[in-house]
Amino acid sequence: DHRDLHSFPTRRSSDLWLAKTPGHHPLVIYYHGGGFRAGDKRTINVELLDKLRQSGISVAAANYRLTNVATYPVQMLDGARALQFLRLHAKRYHLDAKRVGAFGGSAGSGISQWLAYHDDLADKKNSDPVLRQSTRLSAVAPFNAQSSYDPRFIGKLMNSDQIHPALITFFGMSSPADVTNPKFFPLFEEIGRASCR
Secondary structure, three states: OEEEEOOOOOOOOEEEEOOOOOOOEEEEEEEOOOOOOOOOHHHOOHHHHHHHHHOOOEEEEEOOOOOOOOOOOHHHHHHHHHHHHHHHOOOOOOEEEEEEEEEEEOHHHHHHHHHHHOOOOOOOOOOOOOOOOOOOOOEEEEEOOOOOOOHHHHHHHHOOOOOOHHHHHHOOOOOHHHHHOHHHHHHHHHHHHOOOO
């Protein structure tokens, strides 16, 4: 059973495949890779998808706005909203709202880890019922992951002044020189607090 969900502001939002066994099931959400500049939820591994469903786990794949549209933290917040939307509608889709995990590669691993290590974004007084939902995860399975997106930390770790072009667009910088611009330090520090390092 496959559903195409359109209730949050991302490109074709997300897809949901229900587990192939009866009852309420744990959920895992796939966030695609692509350096936050490219990619699509359709890159989910079909063999893994089928194995998860056969094992009694429902699976969602979520898109998020890319950096040609918006900069950090929009990608993370879109990932959070997909999670919150599914949690809000857990009963409708026979999901166990307390057992939700996330996975993905590269940028998708970044979103998964950000959600795992970030403070819960639930805003209990928000007029939007989606945003009142928790962003807490029970499990996270990143692969091809980065330990941090803070370019200053990466520079020290790698003993290099090279900045990956994806990070320039991710943070909305104009050039690698902006790494030393204090305007961007709060963004670097905020993502550093929600990283796995």
